[in-house]
Amino acid sequence: MVTTRKISNAAGKDAVKVVIPGDKLAVIEEFFPADFCFESTDGYIYSCVVGIPSPDEENRQMRVEPLKKPFTPRAGQIGIAYVTDVKRQIAFLELYAIENQRMIPSVSAYLHISWASYRYVSAMYDVCRPGDWLLVQLLNSIPPIYLSLKGRGLGVISANCNYCGANLKFKRPNMLYCKQCNKEQPRITSSRYEDTTLFSQLSF
Numbered sequence: 131m132v133t134t135r136k137i138s139n140a141a142g143k144d145a146v147k148v149v150i151p152g153d154k155l156a157v158i159e160e161f162f163p164a165d166f167c168f169e170s171t172d173g174y175i176y177s178c179v180v181g182i183p184s185p186d187e188e189n190r191q192m193r194v195e196p197l198k199k200p201f202t203p204r205a206g207q208i209g210i211a212y213v214t215d216v217k218r219q220i221a222f223l224e225l226y227a228i229e230n231q232r233m234i235p236s237v238s239a240y241l242h243i244s245w246a247s248y249r250y251v252s253a254m255y256d257v258c259r260p261g262d263w264l265l266v267q268l269l270n271s272i273p274p275i276y277l278s279l280k281g282r283g284l285g286v287i288s289a290n291c292n293y294c295g296a297n298l299k300f301k302r303p304n305m306l307y308c309k310q311c312n313k314e315q316p317r318i319t320s321s322r323y324e325d326t327t328l329f330s331q332l333s334f
């Protein structure tokens with residue numbers, strides 16, 4: 131009844147049972163759905179992940195041990211975030227990648243002006259603008275996640291012109307330039323501004 135597929139180890143012995151999302155694990159009369167399982171209206175429990183079923187007979191709970199552990203953000207990690215809104219003291223961002231791993235779905239995060247730069251900045255508008263991409267460091271691990279730009283290479287990595295929307299070019303540290311408008315635009319820039327290898331992390 132239970133759907134499983136066997137994967138042999140290197141020696142070809144002691145094959146382990148592996149399930150994939152949507153595989154049938156048990157009937158609801160036998161078990162309650164627990165970690166990485168769900169109960170369907172047809173009366174069966176199904177797996178949500180690729181993993182190994184590990185039923186807890188004593189507590190009548192069906193669980194699956196994921197083969198790939200869920201990714202949890204940690205303080206100190208480096209990420210790539212998109213700016214969704216900017217106020218005078220704080221910017222609102224979505225983290226799309228952490229430590230080269232794409233976050234699906236993205237994770238909401240904040241950047242406070244006190245963590246935007248080692249030098250004094252009077253307003254967030256001189257740090258980043260909505261639509262910018264930033265290389266950031268995580269200050270904590272439990273949401274709400276706060277970000278820092280105080281670190282080697284951190285800052286804006288891609289930005290568009292506030293006036294015409296054209297892609298801004300790097301002029302000098304903390305100053306970008308629009309060729310179309312012939313205008314300088316301040317940002318806290320990363321030393322990796324427009325480094326295309328950073329954006330490869332964002333593809334699926």
Ligand SMILES: [Zn+2]
Pocket residue numbers: 291292293294295296308309310311312
């Ligand atoms: Zn422009």
